[in-house]
Amino acid sequence: APSEAVAQTETSTTISVSCGSVGIEFQVCESGVRAWEAATGHRVQLVSTPNDSNERLALYQQLLAAKSGDIDVFQIDVVWPGILSNHLIDLRDVVDQKTLDQHFKAIVTNDVVDDRLVAIPWFTDAGLFYYRKDLLEKYGRKLPETWQEMTETARFIQKAERDAGNSRMWGYVFQGRAYEGLTVNAVEWLDSFNAGTIVDLDGKITVNNPRAADALTLAASWINDITPQGVLNYSEEECRGVFQSGNAVFMRNWPYAWPLMNAKDSPVKDRIGVAPLPKGGEDGKPTSTLGGWQLAVSKYSKSPEIAKDLVRYLTSMEEQKRRAVVGGFNPTIDALYKDEEVLKANPFFGELYETFVNAVARPARATGVRYNQVSAEFWNAVHATLAGDGDAKTNLASLEKTLERVSRGGRW
């Protein structure tokens, strides 16, 4: 429950919070906020911000750079703490260590910048491996464990299906467009091959290693084999489009796609399953990249205390549970993955628990302000490799050079 301290504040002030735009995300956020209003008697103005995370970040930066207090509480992406930390206040005093520890370690560490807790985890996200149950059964194939298996299975089923006249069938689709999403996918490949995550936690640039090269080479081999060249311009929705219209055997995507693909008008309704992403070879590990959103309070907020209280409330276990049940948002709190109410609403939370806890973070923390640049350089290199413009080795090599320059010799 909201702490009395704030509850007693006589005058009711208005603060504004940006959480999602319209749609469920917005509604769920709103209902939570209203509850808090009711409890504290403060008013909250919900600011809807662009859906595209790039544009959202741009907008935030615009406001913050101008020291505008127009938004008190920001919903920020898991890769932004480093970028925005300068404009955010330390939230150590919002939640005690105990509550903090309930949250996934990976995320919490990700939210700490120079020992300042600049954001508190709100909900998480992780890449999932969607597959066509029916097709696997039809061709008596088992769910692929490794990327190599996946490749082989995909190729087989794709050929079979095409021979069966489904000329549009493809094996595997993922987010291959030159944007953050590709970084996410590629980090999964690399990490699953134990090839690190571009830059390690100490800021050392690790991306240029043979295993990484293997991963990318394999991925590049997919294009035009089991993956349409089009993926080079796919983001989440295009993938879902292909998969949902029954034109792909496997797909990498976020959990959001699950309910949509099981909508009643969906051609693949009840014929699909989700699993952790494949391993990079026998010695690899299944990995998925950490996504999700945190809540932060602006340095320029006129009433930071009240804002903090709102953050405390929204990130609390109760609220996260509610959001999980009504909105299907993945909580950032271990316990909730065992809560049967939550599991009832979202069956696969249980089986994918591992995926969520072990989700690997992008090197946002190490690279701090320069994360975007690193990510851009990385996805460009990957994109080039996939597009067949230079092979993995050379591209990674030159990427390393570029990153050296960007990081000013690993000092970041």
Add this chain to the structure above:
Amino acid sequence: MATVTLRGVRKSFGGMEIIHGVDLDIDDNELTVFVGPSGCGKSTLLRLIAGLEDITSGEMTIDGVRVNDLPPKERGISMVFQSYALYPHMSVYDNMAFGLKLANGSKDAIDAKVREAARILQIENLLTRKPRELSGGQRQRVAIGRAIVREPKVFLFDEPLSNLDAALRVQMRIELAKLKEDLSATMVYVTHDQVEAMTLANKIVVLRAGHVEQVGSPLELYHHPRNLFVAGFIGSPKMNFLETVASDIGRDTATVKIPGGGTMAVPARTAGMAPGAKVTLGVRPEHLVPGEEGDSVMEGRVFVVERLGGETYCHVRVDGGQSVVIRTGGDSPVNPGEQVRIGVPAATCHLFDRDGIALDRVERHPLADLDMPRSATG
């Protein structure tokens, strides 16, 4: 060489009919002049012949070919627009050469033609100018030049010399006449200048409010106008008209009252006229003679004297309040305010009935008919 014929040609703008059924034959290698009050439809008629406006009803043929549906370019005409319609962005030279280039004659041929035209029109030194840097008359000459460089079957000139000075106008007149002979082309020519009309025309068409009033050789119109309008329109200063009555009708003469009490027997075909009929007596200023001579004498008071140097127009208010103009020599001593006596030679008089229709004169004027040679062949 071409003939143009119009049959019952009508033209309306919106609801309003502007040309009311014109029948006209323009013969081969002949220069026909349209004259008529401002706004009577001359330009419109020209534009119809050019094919710029389409005929509301009627028939038009050029060289016997029905051209109602032929676009201008296929009618073999060229035209000088009353509002020059020069290409504003082209130099004088290009304005003239433009029409030729498409007929892709050789560069030199074109150049020769343009320069020749420029020479004739005395605009050689302006060839590089843009229209907006030209004076009114210069623009007009460019417009003429543009028409004459291409050698069409039919020339259409809409007041081509209106903005030129007298001297230049005379020269241009001669040049155009020469051009017509050389190309043996047919020309239709609109002008407000009497001298131009009389000297250039083989045939003059007098228009009024979209109707053809009379068609004939210049001197025919001068000596045998069909009605008051033509009589008044041809000749300048215009014919004097005196409202009077025919006191007595003989065969081939009508005795009419003259202001101031006298009477005069005017030779005219009087068939079907009764004594006492209202008539209009017409006599031209150049035929009135100051003094006693003449078949009858009017008296009056000079109220305006216009001296042009070579000649003098005196406006006289005769007894009964009507006024007449007399044209006399440049040095005639008459002054405003003086009483004068005016002799009226009966033979030169015209009679018009109450409807303004002219009574035929008893004998045709010798010059009226034979289309006299204008220049010595030798």
Add this chain to the structure above:
Amino acid sequence: MATVTLRGVRKSFGGMEIIHGVDLDIDDNELTVFVGPSGCGKSTLLRLIAGLEDITSGEMTIDGVRVNDLPPKERGISMVFQSYALYPHMSVYDNMAFGLKLANGSKDAIDAKVREAARILQIENLLTRKPRELSGGQRQRVAIGRAIVREPKVFLFDEPLSNLDAALRVQMRIELAKLKEDLSATMVYVTHDQVEAMTLANKIVVLRAGHVEQVGSPLELYHHPRNLFVAGFIGSPKMNFLETVASDIGRDTATVKIPGGGTMAVPARTAGMAPGAKVTLGVRPEHLVPGEEGDSVMEGRVFVVERLGGETYCHVRVDGGQSVVIRTGGDSPVNPGEQVRIGVPAATCHLFDRDGIALDRVERHPLADLDMPRSATG
């Protein structure tokens, strides 16, 4: 009422000087006519007076006020443009009323003025039309109307009647004259029509290539042209010029050779001339008489006869190859190809020295100087 004076006014377009230092006095309530060959600078001069063009150098005053720096609207002028310049989007009525509305007169006053002008100009039935629906002459009349409705001190007319028919032109001429009297305004008037110039002008300014050749009353210019150019430009058909030599110089007479061998003593101030000097003999067509009379007789062969009805121009090539024009009566029997004898009255002749400058005539022509009353006061 206003006087306009120009002092050493020059105008150049770009590099090119168009007006070369004009000095001119236009008196109060006087009508001054500019004449001159096309392109000589008449319109430019008018535009300078209007203030539409900058004077490159020189002085201009209106009513004694230096106006070099006065914008047009403050000069109290109104102007008829050679190219009409009507407001295309306004009806005829609004075109005329526009200026008045700006001077915000009362609605009724404006309406009255506009309708009155329309009546004078005979365009009452066109008031609602747009310019593009008008004939050339009608547009021109609208342009005039626009100028006369506002009653300025100075009217500037640039060939205002060039597109009107003879009859209408005469009427307009009279109306303008009346207008001038009524408003006792000053008018500057550009025309190419000799009759207009001679009858309207108090003073004619003859321009050539941006220079003033001569300024004077119409008859002064007619009888005492200062040089060949003026002599040739004033009067139509133009004066005949015969190249010859002064065989003998008496005091106040010069004996000159006549084509065909004869000689003739021409009265003229011969000061500073020597026998044998090249001279040009000028005699006007209307002064030559067919037949024997006259102080000397030329012989020649008719090669062109132009019959205007009321008069006849015969072009005669005289012995020695030069040609002259004779103006005779309308019915004169002469035909092309005939031999004719031409009498030359010495008193009417003009002499010009080798530079084309006229020798003063011995006595002034009686009409030349006194500005005769044109109309009876009573």
Add this chain to the structure above:
Amino acid sequence: MQARRIAGRVLFYLLAAAIIVYTVFPFYWAIVSSLKAGSALFQVEFWPANPAWDNYAGVFRGQPFARNILNSVVVSVAVVALSLFLALTASYALGRVQFRGRGTLLMVVLGVSMFPQVAVLSGMFELIRWLGLYNNLMGLILSYMIFTLPFTVWVLTTFMRELPKELEEAAIVDGASPWVIITRVFLPLMGPALATTGLLAFIAAWNEFLFALTFTLSNDMRTVPVAIALITGTSQFELPWGNIMAASVIVTVPLLVLVMIFQRKIVSGLTAGAVKG
């Protein structure tokens, strides 16, 4: 002869048809998409089997879309009015009066629109906040001047220059002040130019996104493009294509009406009969 004319006509109409297909098909496709829901979006069908009109209703759910349209109208109209007014007077000066530095000025005006929008964004943002116009339609109207003004000024200047000079002279002699000349003589003749620039400016303002997004905060200050961009599905990544298309169709219709009205102003022969020669 006749045959050739007929052939010409036919060819002409074929051309017209081709143009229509080329320009209109994507819009048609937008309509089709706006009637699709869920998985139908992922199939190609040239007319949806069961049109989902719900998309249209959906547009107005969840956000004050009507209000957004109103905002856009207000902003666009104001922008057009303001920039046309400023540009018209300026274009007279630039197009018909010669003074030193005219070309320079024109070039500077043009230079203003040579910076990428994103570059001026921050500065403009500060300016807007400084003027206290943040989250205020006035701010948008003002900031839009930066791209509508140079354009309108240049176009109107060009057209202004084309008008025959005698007209202006006649007006001057009639005692018209420059202001009168502009409003009473030139304005009516500039119909086509004004209608055109007006339309283009209007649409430019109507479709502007970046400024509108950055300079407004609350939903009921947003303009249409932003509102559309903010339409999202149930979760971050889902793109509710049907709704977006429906919204786009909705907001395109007013523009078309506008065009239908304004294009009447685009007529020829306005200066006919003005001058001779």
Add this chain to the structure above:
Amino acid sequence: MTTAFDTNRLPAPRVTPAGRSKGSALTRQRRRAALIFLAPMVIVLALVAGWPLARTIYFSFTDATLYNLEYHELIGFLNFYYLAVDPQWWRAVWNTVFFAVVSVSIETILGMVIALTLNAHMPGRGLLRAAMLIPWAIPTVVSAQMWGWMYHDLYGVINEIFLGIGLIDRPHAWIADPALSMYAVIAVDVWKTTPFMTLLILAALQLLPGEVYEAARVDGINPVKVFFKVTLPLIKPALMVAIIFRTLDALRIFDLMYVLTGNSRATASMSVYARQQLVDFQDVGYGSAASTFLFLIIAAFTVIYITVGKVNFDGQGGK
């Protein structure tokens, strides 16, 4: 730049001759009026554009970052140096210029054709004009996405149609295939901005003096020649302006590429590059430098256009 664009390159109708003479009353009166009329426009523009542009140019000489804007120092032309040596920047420059040249050329020709068509009198002209304007009327954010949808290699309608009429034998990944993407983008841009050209040209066509066409008809000049020799020269000024502004926009093209192909290097334009630096990488200094550089490039282009087109800039009516 301004010398290349001297006033006498586009002469105003000489109601009063140029300023070299001290000028008569009329001239000065008009000059005064001109100043008064210019003032509001200049003021508004200065107010709106002054600070943002100055700021951008200033920052382009600093190492400012969004991270904290205050603490920056002047580093002279360093940013520009980095820019000059960054192959990606030059790749972007090339992309943009190529894009601009090709698309603007096509738009001009196409716009001309459509304008001429719409200029002819025919039933339903109003409708056609409206239809013609549709692409311009749809917000770019949307239409770009829509085209992306239509371009989709698997369920995009374009592939569907082209396969249908046998233009292609297999589905193409129009915007993913580096070989095609630029042309795909250009196609969209042409579709979207041709109306802009069309409308301006149309307006220009309307102002042509009708009577010279009558003269041309009488002279029997065939329409094609009339178009090239009369129409084109007469609408040249308007056309030049249209082209200039289209080129400006094309050289600053951003959202189209951004939405269609993200940051893909194959199509990234200068603006996309600048935005990435400015916003994504928060490198205000460097981003501003890129923007300023972009500004310079555009200015250069404009000057070239104007100097090339100068000859025809005095196409004003000769009446």
